[in-house]
Amino acid sequence: MLRVGVGAAVLLLIGAFAIAVLVGMLSPHGESSDVPAVTITSAASVTATPTVAAVLYVHVLGAVTHPGLYTLPTGSRVVDAVGAAGGMTHDADQSGVNLARQLSDGEQLIVPHVGETVTSPVGSANGAAGAGGIAGGKVNLNTATETELETLPRVGPAMAAKILDWRTQNGRFTSVEDLMNISGVGQKTFDALKDQVTV
Structure with missing residues:
Protein backbone atom coordinates (compact mmCIF):
# COMPACT_ATOMS: atom_id res chain seq x y z
CA MET A 1 0.00 0.00 0.00
CA LEU A 2 2.85 2.38 0.89
CA ARG A 3 4.56 1.81 -2.47
CA VAL A 4 1.38 2.66 -4.31
CA GLY A 5 0.98 5.83 -2.24
CA VAL A 6 4.59 6.95 -2.95
CA GLY A 7 4.17 6.24 -6.67
CA ALA A 8 0.96 8.26 -6.78
CA ALA A 9 2.64 11.11 -4.95
CA VAL A 10 5.55 11.09 -7.45
CA LEU A 11 3.09 11.17 -10.35
CA LEU A 12 1.23 14.07 -8.75
CA LEU A 13 4.47 16.00 -8.28
CA ILE A 14 5.51 15.42 -11.91
CA GLY A 15 2.05 16.48 -13.10
CA ALA A 16 2.13 19.60 -10.92
CA PHE A 17 5.58 20.49 -12.23
CA ALA A 18 4.44 20.04 -15.83
CA ILE A 19 1.39 22.24 -15.21
CA ALA A 20 3.57 24.91 -13.56
CA VAL A 21 5.96 24.93 -16.54
CA LEU A 22 3.07 25.13 -19.02
CA VAL A 23 1.39 27.98 -17.14
CA GLY A 24 4.73 29.80 -16.95
CA MET A 25 5.16 29.56 -20.69
CA LEU A 26 1.69 30.91 -21.41
CA SER A 27 1.63 33.73 -18.88
CA PRO A 28 3.22 37.15 -19.72
CA HIS A 29 6.68 37.86 -18.30
CA GLY A 30 6.34 41.64 -18.18
CA GLU A 31 8.64 42.13 -21.16
CA SER A 32 7.80 44.40 -24.09
CA SER A 33 6.02 42.75 -26.97
CA ASP A 34 7.51 42.38 -30.42
CA VAL A 35 4.32 43.75 -31.98
CA PRO A 36 4.97 47.35 -33.13
CA ALA A 37 2.92 50.07 -31.50
CA VAL A 38 0.21 51.66 -33.65
CA THR A 39 -0.38 55.40 -33.40
CA ILE A 40 -3.92 56.46 -34.16
CA THR A 41 -4.33 60.02 -35.38
CA SER A 42 -7.77 61.53 -35.55
CA ALA A 43 -8.80 63.27 -38.74
CA ALA A 44 -9.25 66.52 -36.80
CA SER A 45 -5.57 66.58 -35.81
CA VAL A 46 -4.26 66.25 -39.36
CA THR A 47 -3.26 69.58 -40.89
CA ALA A 48 -4.26 69.84 -44.51
CA THR A 49 -1.42 70.73 -46.88
CA PRO A 50 -2.46 73.12 -49.64
CA THR A 51 -1.82 71.78 -53.11
CA ALA A 128 2.70 93.07 -67.44
CA ALA A 129 0.42 92.14 -64.61
CA GLY A 130 -1.60 95.29 -65.02
CA ALA A 131 -1.83 98.18 -67.44
CA GLY A 132 -0.97 100.69 -64.71
CA GLY A 133 2.75 99.90 -64.85
CA ILE A 134 3.06 99.99 -68.61
CA ALA A 135 3.67 103.02 -70.80
CA GLY A 136 4.41 102.55 -74.49
CA GLY A 137 5.38 98.93 -73.94
CA LYS A 138 7.79 99.81 -71.11
CA VAL A 139 7.39 99.18 -67.39
CA ASN A 140 6.86 102.41 -65.45
CA LEU A 141 9.12 102.39 -62.40
CA ASN A 142 6.77 104.73 -60.53
CA THR A 143 3.57 102.75 -60.96
CA ALA A 144 4.65 99.16 -61.58
CA THR A 145 3.67 96.42 -59.17
CA GLU A 146 6.10 93.80 -57.90
CA THR A 147 4.71 91.30 -60.42
CA GLU A 148 5.23 93.74 -63.28
CA LEU A 149 8.80 94.46 -62.20
CA GLU A 150 9.56 90.74 -62.13
CA THR A 151 8.87 90.53 -65.85
CA LEU A 152 11.95 92.65 -66.53
CA PRO A 153 15.30 91.05 -67.38
CA ARG A 154 17.54 90.38 -64.37
CA VAL A 155 14.71 91.24 -61.95
CA GLY A 156 13.47 88.53 -59.62
CA PRO A 157 11.35 88.80 -56.46
CA ALA A 158 14.25 90.13 -54.35
CA MET A 159 15.24 92.85 -56.84
CA ALA A 160 11.60 93.83 -57.43
CA ALA A 161 11.19 94.26 -53.67
CA LYS A 162 14.31 96.47 -53.56
CA ILE A 163 12.94 98.69 -56.32
CA LEU A 164 9.64 99.08 -54.48
CA ASP A 165 11.46 99.79 -51.20
CA TRP A 166 13.56 102.47 -52.86
CA ARG A 167 10.42 104.05 -54.29
CA THR A 168 8.77 104.02 -50.85
CA GLN A 169 11.76 105.58 -49.14
CA ASN A 170 12.77 108.11 -51.81
CA GLY A 171 9.56 108.93 -53.64
CA ARG A 172 9.19 108.85 -57.40
CA PHE A 173 11.96 107.90 -59.79
CA THR A 174 12.94 111.08 -61.59
CA SER A 175 15.00 109.25 -64.20
CA VAL A 176 15.81 105.71 -65.24
CA GLU A 177 19.35 106.32 -63.95
CA ASP A 178 17.95 106.33 -60.39
CA LEU A 179 18.03 102.55 -60.64
CA MET A 180 21.80 102.77 -60.15
CA ASN A 181 21.14 103.98 -56.60
CA ILE A 182 19.56 100.65 -55.67
CA SER A 183 21.74 98.06 -53.99
CA GLY A 184 22.39 95.18 -56.37
CA VAL A 185 21.84 97.13 -59.58
CA GLY A 186 25.19 97.17 -61.31
CA GLN A 187 26.10 98.35 -64.78
CA LYS A 188 25.10 95.06 -66.45
CA THR A 189 21.70 95.02 -64.76
CA PHE A 190 21.14 98.68 -65.60
CA ASP A 191 22.08 98.13 -69.25
CA ALA A 192 19.55 95.29 -69.44
CA LEU A 193 16.82 97.43 -67.87
CA LYS A 194 17.29 100.94 -69.23
CA ASP A 195 15.45 100.33 -72.52
CA GLN A 196 12.69 98.32 -70.84
CA VAL A 197 11.58 100.90 -68.25
CA THR A 198 10.34 104.45 -68.05
CA VAL A 199 9.46 106.98 -65.33
Whole structure:
Protein backbone atom coordinates (compact mmCIF):
# COMPACT_ATOMS: atom_id res chain seq x y z
CA MET A 1 0.00 0.00 0.00
CA LEU A 2 2.85 2.38 0.89
CA ARG A 3 4.56 1.81 -2.47
CA VAL A 4 1.38 2.66 -4.31
CA GLY A 5 0.98 5.83 -2.24
CA VAL A 6 4.59 6.95 -2.95
CA GLY A 7 4.17 6.24 -6.67
CA ALA A 8 0.96 8.26 -6.78
CA ALA A 9 2.64 11.11 -4.95
CA VAL A 10 5.55 11.09 -7.45
CA LEU A 11 3.09 11.17 -10.35
CA LEU A 12 1.23 14.07 -8.75
CA LEU A 13 4.47 16.00 -8.28
CA ILE A 14 5.51 15.42 -11.91
CA GLY A 15 2.05 16.48 -13.10
CA ALA A 16 2.13 19.60 -10.92
CA PHE A 17 5.58 20.49 -12.23
CA ALA A 18 4.44 20.04 -15.83
CA ILE A 19 1.39 22.24 -15.21
CA ALA A 20 3.57 24.91 -13.56
CA VAL A 21 5.96 24.93 -16.54
CA LEU A 22 3.07 25.13 -19.02
CA VAL A 23 1.39 27.98 -17.14
CA GLY A 24 4.73 29.80 -16.95
CA MET A 25 5.16 29.56 -20.69
CA LEU A 26 1.69 30.91 -21.41
CA SER A 27 1.63 33.73 -18.88
CA PRO A 28 3.22 37.15 -19.72
CA HIS A 29 6.68 37.86 -18.30
CA GLY A 30 6.34 41.64 -18.18
CA GLU A 31 8.64 42.13 -21.16
CA SER A 32 7.80 44.40 -24.09
CA SER A 33 6.02 42.75 -26.97
CA ASP A 34 7.51 42.38 -30.42
CA VAL A 35 4.32 43.75 -31.98
CA PRO A 36 4.97 47.35 -33.13
CA ALA A 37 2.92 50.07 -31.50
CA VAL A 38 0.21 51.66 -33.65
CA THR A 39 -0.38 55.40 -33.40
CA ILE A 40 -3.92 56.46 -34.16
CA THR A 41 -4.33 60.02 -35.38
CA SER A 42 -7.77 61.53 -35.55
CA ALA A 43 -8.80 63.27 -38.74
CA ALA A 44 -9.25 66.52 -36.80
CA SER A 45 -5.57 66.58 -35.81
CA VAL A 46 -4.26 66.25 -39.36
CA THR A 47 -3.26 69.58 -40.89
CA ALA A 48 -4.26 69.84 -44.51
CA THR A 49 -1.42 70.73 -46.88
CA PRO A 50 -2.46 73.12 -49.64
CA THR A 51 -1.82 71.78 -53.11
CA VAL A 52 -0.45 73.85 -55.95
CA ALA A 53 -2.49 73.85 -59.15
CA ALA A 54 -0.95 71.43 -61.64
CA VAL A 55 -2.09 73.48 -64.63
CA LEU A 56 -2.17 77.08 -65.81
CA TYR A 57 -5.02 78.66 -67.74
CA VAL A 58 -3.68 81.03 -70.38
CA HIS A 59 -5.70 83.03 -72.92
CA VAL A 60 -3.62 83.34 -76.09
CA LEU A 61 -4.60 86.06 -78.58
CA GLY A 62 -3.16 88.01 -81.48
CA ALA A 63 -0.86 86.73 -84.21
CA VAL A 64 -1.14 83.00 -83.46
CA THR A 65 -2.66 80.28 -85.62
CA HIS A 66 -5.34 79.19 -83.15
CA PRO A 67 -6.19 81.87 -80.57
CA GLY A 68 -8.02 80.59 -77.53
CA LEU A 69 -7.88 79.42 -73.92
CA TYR A 70 -5.23 76.81 -73.19
CA THR A 71 -4.24 74.75 -70.15
CA LEU A 72 -0.52 74.23 -69.68
CA PRO A 73 1.60 72.58 -66.98
CA THR A 74 2.77 74.75 -64.10
CA GLY A 75 6.15 76.28 -64.95
CA SER A 76 5.36 76.66 -68.66
CA ARG A 77 6.77 79.60 -70.58
CA VAL A 78 5.45 81.88 -73.30
CA VAL A 79 7.00 79.67 -75.98
CA ASP A 80 4.86 76.78 -74.72
CA ALA A 81 1.64 78.82 -74.91
CA VAL A 82 2.48 80.04 -78.42
CA GLY A 83 3.21 76.46 -79.45
CA ALA A 84 -0.09 75.25 -77.99
CA ALA A 85 -1.85 77.92 -80.07
CA GLY A 86 -0.32 76.56 -83.25
CA GLY A 87 2.65 78.91 -83.41
CA MET A 88 2.95 82.47 -84.65
CA THR A 89 1.44 83.61 -87.92
CA HIS A 90 3.63 84.90 -90.75
CA ASP A 91 2.88 88.53 -89.78
CA ALA A 92 3.65 88.15 -86.07
CA ASP A 93 6.08 90.58 -84.46
CA GLN A 94 8.36 88.07 -82.76
CA SER A 95 10.20 90.82 -80.90
CA GLY A 96 6.92 91.79 -79.26
CA VAL A 97 6.97 88.85 -76.86
CA ASN A 98 9.52 87.36 -74.51
CA LEU A 99 9.33 83.67 -75.37
CA ALA A 100 11.43 82.73 -72.34
CA ARG A 101 9.13 84.39 -69.78
CA GLN A 102 7.40 82.10 -67.32
CA LEU A 103 3.61 82.16 -67.46
CA SER A 104 1.23 82.77 -64.59
CA ASP A 105 -2.22 81.30 -64.09
CA GLY A 106 -5.06 83.33 -65.57
CA GLU A 107 -2.98 85.61 -67.75
CA GLN A 108 -3.80 86.87 -71.22
CA LEU A 109 -0.97 86.51 -73.71
CA ILE A 110 -1.11 88.76 -76.79
CA VAL A 111 1.28 88.19 -79.68
CA PRO A 112 1.31 91.45 -81.68
CA HIS A 113 1.20 91.68 -85.45
CA VAL A 114 4.03 93.56 -87.17
CA GLY A 115 3.50 97.30 -86.73
CA GLU A 116 0.86 96.77 -84.05
CA THR A 117 1.09 98.44 -80.64
CA VAL A 118 -0.51 96.27 -78.00
CA THR A 119 -2.20 97.90 -75.03
CA SER A 120 -1.22 95.65 -72.17
CA PRO A 121 -4.15 93.99 -70.40
CA VAL A 122 -3.71 92.05 -67.17
CA GLY A 123 -0.96 89.49 -67.67
CA SER A 124 -0.32 90.34 -71.30
CA ALA A 125 2.44 88.98 -73.52
CA ASN A 126 4.93 91.66 -72.55
CA GLY A 127 4.74 90.30 -69.04
CA ALA A 128 2.70 93.07 -67.44
CA ALA A 129 0.42 92.14 -64.61
CA GLY A 130 -1.60 95.29 -65.02
CA ALA A 131 -1.83 98.18 -67.44
CA GLY A 132 -0.97 100.69 -64.71
CA GLY A 133 2.75 99.90 -64.85
CA ILE A 134 3.06 99.99 -68.61
CA ALA A 135 3.67 103.02 -70.80
CA GLY A 136 4.41 102.55 -74.49
CA GLY A 137 5.38 98.93 -73.94
CA LYS A 138 7.79 99.81 -71.11
CA VAL A 139 7.39 99.18 -67.39
CA ASN A 140 6.86 102.41 -65.45
CA LEU A 141 9.12 102.39 -62.40
CA ASN A 142 6.77 104.73 -60.53
CA THR A 143 3.57 102.75 -60.96
CA ALA A 144 4.65 99.16 -61.58
CA THR A 145 3.67 96.42 -59.17
CA GLU A 146 6.10 93.80 -57.90
CA THR A 147 4.71 91.30 -60.42
CA GLU A 148 5.23 93.74 -63.28
CA LEU A 149 8.80 94.46 -62.20
CA GLU A 150 9.56 90.74 -62.13
CA THR A 151 8.87 90.53 -65.85
CA LEU A 152 11.95 92.65 -66.53
CA PRO A 153 15.30 91.05 -67.38
CA ARG A 154 17.54 90.38 -64.37
CA VAL A 155 14.71 91.24 -61.95
CA GLY A 156 13.47 88.53 -59.62
CA PRO A 157 11.35 88.80 -56.46
CA ALA A 158 14.25 90.13 -54.35
CA MET A 159 15.24 92.85 -56.84
CA ALA A 160 11.60 93.83 -57.43
CA ALA A 161 11.19 94.26 -53.67
CA LYS A 162 14.31 96.47 -53.56
CA ILE A 163 12.94 98.69 -56.32
CA LEU A 164 9.64 99.08 -54.48
CA ASP A 165 11.46 99.79 -51.20
CA TRP A 166 13.56 102.47 -52.86
CA ARG A 167 10.42 104.05 -54.29
CA THR A 168 8.77 104.02 -50.85
CA GLN A 169 11.76 105.58 -49.14
CA ASN A 170 12.77 108.11 -51.81
CA GLY A 171 9.56 108.93 -53.64
CA ARG A 172 9.19 108.85 -57.40
CA PHE A 173 11.96 107.90 -59.79
CA THR A 174 12.94 111.08 -61.59
CA SER A 175 15.00 109.25 -64.20
CA VAL A 176 15.81 105.71 -65.24
CA GLU A 177 19.35 106.32 -63.95
CA ASP A 178 17.95 106.33 -60.39
CA LEU A 179 18.03 102.55 -60.64
CA MET A 180 21.80 102.77 -60.15
CA ASN A 181 21.14 103.98 -56.60
CA ILE A 182 19.56 100.65 -55.67
CA SER A 183 21.74 98.06 -53.99
CA GLY A 184 22.39 95.18 -56.37
CA VAL A 185 21.84 97.13 -59.58
CA GLY A 186 25.19 97.17 -61.31
CA GLN A 187 26.10 98.35 -64.78
CA LYS A 188 25.10 95.06 -66.45
CA THR A 189 21.70 95.02 -64.76
CA PHE A 190 21.14 98.68 -65.60
CA ASP A 191 22.08 98.13 -69.25
CA ALA A 192 19.55 95.29 -69.44
CA LEU A 193 16.82 97.43 -67.87
CA LYS A 194 17.29 100.94 -69.23
CA ASP A 195 15.45 100.33 -72.52
CA GLN A 196 12.69 98.32 -70.84
CA VAL A 197 11.58 100.90 -68.25
CA THR A 198 10.34 104.45 -68.05
CA VAL A 199 9.46 106.98 -65.33
